[in-house]
Amino acid sequence: MLPPWIAATPDGVVIRVHAQPGAARSRIAGLHGDALKIQVHARPIEGAANRALVDVLAEALGVRPAAVSVVAGARGREKRLAVAGLDVASACARLAPFVDKGGTPD
Secondary structure (H helix, E strand, O other): OOOOOEEEOOOEEEEEEEEEEOOOOOEEEEEEOOEEEEEEOOOOOOOHHHHHHHHHHHHHHOOOHHHEEEEEOOOOOEEEEEEEOOOHHHHHHHHHHHHHHOOOOO
């Protein structure tokens, strides 16, 4: 059974994200309900927080930032990010340290 925050697509996966802009540091902070909580230092001005969000998720998944895009919720806290070229099993495995520990691994 898949976690509620991820879904398979023909091109990769879509990940539900709860964004927290203006945080002290950028990191994956575990889960927030049925979404992956990502805190970013950037403020939501002129798309800076969305770009930071893409960078944090891309780094955690080991993919290029160009493979990650915001497909829904660009102006809100609840977002959906598409990741091209990655299957659900790989994405879950790469994000497990963040989800299991409730934040960025040491």
